[in-house]
Amino acid sequence: MPFRPSHSLLDCELLNLASAFCQLQLPFFFIPLVEMASTTLICDTQPWKDLKAHTEDIKKTHLRDLMNDKERCESMMVEFDGMFLDYSRQCATLETIDKLYKLAEAASLKQQINRMYSGEHINSTENRSVLHVALRAPRDAVINSDGKNVVPDVWNVLDKIKDFSEKVRNGSWVGATGKPLKDVIAIGIGGSFLGPLFVHAALQTDPEAVEFAKGRQLRFLANVDPIDVARNIAGLNPETTLVVVVSKTFTTAETMLNARTLREWISSALGPSAVAKHMVAVSTNLTLVEKFGIDPNNAFAFWDWVGGRYSVCSAVGVLPLSLQYGFSIVEKFLKGASSIDEHFRSAPFEKNIPVLLGLLSVWNVSFLGYPARAILPYSQALEKFAPHIQQVSMESNGKGVSIDGVPLPYEAGEIDFGEPGTNGQHSFYQLIHQGRVIPCDFIGIVKSQQPVYLKGEVVSNHDELMSNFFAQPDALAYGKTAEQLLKENVSQHLIPHKLLASYEHRVTVEGFVWGINSFDQWGVELGKSLATQVRKQLNASRTKSEPVEGFNFSTTTLLTRYLQASSDIPAEPPTLLPRI
Numbered sequence: 001m002p003f004r005p006s007h008s009l010l011d012c013e014l015l016n017l018a019s020a021f022c023q024l025q026l027p028f029f030f031i032p033l034v035e036m037a038s039t040t041l042i043c044d045t046q047p048w049k050d051l052k053a054h055t056e057d058i059k060k061t062h063l064r065d066l067m068n069d070k071e072r073c074e075s076m077m078v079e080f081d082g083m084f085l086d087y088s089r090q091c092a093t094l095e096t097i098d099k100l101y102k103l104a105e106a107a108s109l110k111q112q113i114n115r116m117y118s119g120e121h122i123n124s125t126e127n128r129s130v131l132h133v134a135l136r137a138p139r140d141a142v143i144n145s146d147g148k149n150v151v152p153d154v155w156n157v158l159d160k161i162k163d164f165s166e167k168v169r170n171g172s173w174v175g176a177t178g179k180p181l182k183d184v185i186a187i188g189i190g191g192s193f194l195g196p197l198f199v200h201a202a203l204q205t206d207p208e209a210v211e212f213a214k215g216r217q218l219r220f221l222a223n224v225d226p227i228d229v230a231r232n233i234a235g236l237n238p239e240t241t242l243v244v245v246v247s248k249t250f251t252t253a254e255t256m257l258n259a260r261t262l263r264e265w266i267s268s269a270l271g272p273s274a275v276a277k278h279m280v281a282v283s284t285n286l287t288l289v290e291k292f293g294i295d296p297n298n299a300f301a302f303w304d305w306v307g308g309r310y311s312v313c314s315a316v317g318v319l320p321l322s323l324q325y326g327f328s329i330v331e332k333f334l335k336g337a338s339s340i341d342e343h344f345r346s347a348p349f350e351k352n353i354p355v356l357l358g359l360l361s362v363w364n365v366s367f368l369g370y371p372a373r374a375i376l377p378y379s380q381a382l383e384k385f386a387p388h389i390q391q392v393s394m395e396s397n398g399k400g401v402s403i404d405g406v407p408l409p410y411e412a413g414e415i416d417f418g419e420p421g422t423n424g425q426h427s428f429y430q431l432i433h434q435g436r437v438i439p440c441d442f443i444g445i446v447k448s449q450q451p452v453y454l455k456g457e458v459v460s461n462h463d464e465l466m467s468n469f470f471a472q473p474d475a476l477a478y479g480k481t482a483e484q485l486l487k488e489n490v491s492q493h494l495i496p497h498k499l500l501a502s503y504e505h506r507v508t509v510e511g512f513v514w515g516i517n518s519f520d521q522w523g524v525e526l527g528k529s530l531a532t533q534v535r536k537q538l539n540a541s542r543t544k545s546e547p548v549e550g551f552n553f554s555t556t557t558l559l560t561r562y563l564q565a566s567s568d569i570p571a572e573p574p575t576l577l578p579r580i
């Protein structure tokens with residue numbers, strides 16, 4: 001399959017987001033294609049064909065008319081455990097929904113969900129189970145992977161986190177100079193960053209969590225750009241800082257360089273032996289953790305049946321968040337996610353929020369032909385939700401071949417983007433109103449974490465926000481687009497656990513229906529190997545003045561100009577750390 005055209009490194013980020021993804025075949029060593037020829041794709045089934053035909057009827061229907069049908073709207077509302085989903089603004093009739101259930105049946109959705117929960121190796125290209133649900137299962141649950149109940153292992157690590165985080169928080173674990181460690185820098189990227197950042201952002205202003213976080217800071221170092229290092233250590237003292245290196249593989253180039261950089265920051269200030277007190281790790285690869293110089297006793301494990309982008313409920317998220325907020329807050333988070341896991345596993349499809357969300361996304365992408373989805377939380381606390389779901393969704397379902405290696409004759413995955421309301425209204429909503437049809441997830445919260453009322457104002461500040469939340473979907477529905485409204489009805493304050501699990505499972509539903517493997521990410525590997533080639537070239541050019549070779553004309557020109565423009569940097573400069 002040919003690569004899509006992509007933009008050079010000097011192009012703007014938005015352009016890259018819009019068009020620079022490539023569809024990669026599975027790695028060459030995988031999948032004997034001959035054997036796959038007999039595999040049935042979902043688009044060859046009758047329910048898919050029926051939905052295709054049905055699209056023509058829907059295109060003749062205006063959402064305004066659908067919204068006038070009270071009975072239809074009523075059956076498009078579902079409630080579970082404080083969440084209320086209204087999907088009546090979808091361009092869909094009850095007949096559409098029936099047809100989507102038939103599609104789910106043709107995709108053996110129920111059986112596939114059961115296979116996931118029973119620990120089968122549904123991530124077939126990596127020969128692994130997919131059991132992030134076990135990360136938040138109650139202590140007495142039994143979830144098997146390869147004939148072994150994994151729940152006790154999960155709780156051993158959770159207990160270890162509880163114990164360690166309490167010691168750090170109460171000052172019985174101190175730094176090398178005897179001072180309490182009040183600040184934490186979590187180093188990690190991708191799944192080892194986005195989920196924990198999202199939850200941290202959501203808890204930051206939660207009144208209960210705020211109390212527990214007093215006097216403490218949690219920062220995230222993800223980018224290998226040294227500016228990110230500088231910003232992370234700015235104002236922090238190594239004596240009172242704990243660094244958590246988070247990496248599933250413990251080989252990710254960016255994370256490891258950042259870890260070496262902060263190791264240098266600590267040891268140059270406090271001596272090399274200080275690393276033992278100031279650096280801990282989260283990984284599935286404890287051998288490499290030890291090799292790096294972190295005591296395995298100070299490492300927190302997880303397992304290969306946890307995909308990186310599904311790992312926020314493992315030590316990846318639980319350790320940094322427990323250090324910041326205390327384990328009890330994080331435990332509540334796990335319980336909320338677990339409630340959705342049980343709902344997803346057992347609720348009938350008509351009442352199953354992740355299943356409905358997933359099927360409607362398939363409808364929008366594969367039948368109505370809308371390739372994007374806007375995630376619009378009317379809550380500043382959810383400001384990092386869209387970036388997190390971007391990875392969960394786009395890395396999971398951005399595939400061009402079926403799970404059996406057959407090139408897909410239809411497109412899978414969608415382009416996710418979003419911003420909290422009302423900020424987005426003053427940015428990109430115009431295009432949704434009048435330019436393109438983009439299905440939107442409007443997410444509202446009943447009670448603000450931080451209510452503000454001003455005497456003399458017509459409404460409270462949160463009601464002002466929610467006025468927009470209620471107005472925008474109708475403006476869109478009666479204008480020219482389709483969207484859905486998802487309202488989370490949390491009793492007091494927002495804890496985003498249920499939203500997270502709902503979206504994780506929604507992505508899984510889409511992947512099951514499209515017949516792809518949502519749990520591998522071979523495409524990402526290509527970029528990594530090309531970066532290795534560039535890294536070698538930069539070293540050779542800087543230290544031995546070797547000319548740039550082996551790249552196409554465009555990259556050769558850009559690399560040469562980059563080297564020329566930075567030629568005043570000495571080939572082997574002394575160790576230099578940011579000073580801000």
Ligand SMILES: O=P(O)(O)OC[C@H]1O[C@H](O)[C@H](O)[C@@H](O)[C@@H]1O
Nearest residue numbers: 190191192247248249252308524
């Ligand atoms: O946790 P790590 O092994 O360091 O991996 C970090 C990230 O690396 C790659 O980009 C993968 O595609 C991501 O899924 C992963 O989350």
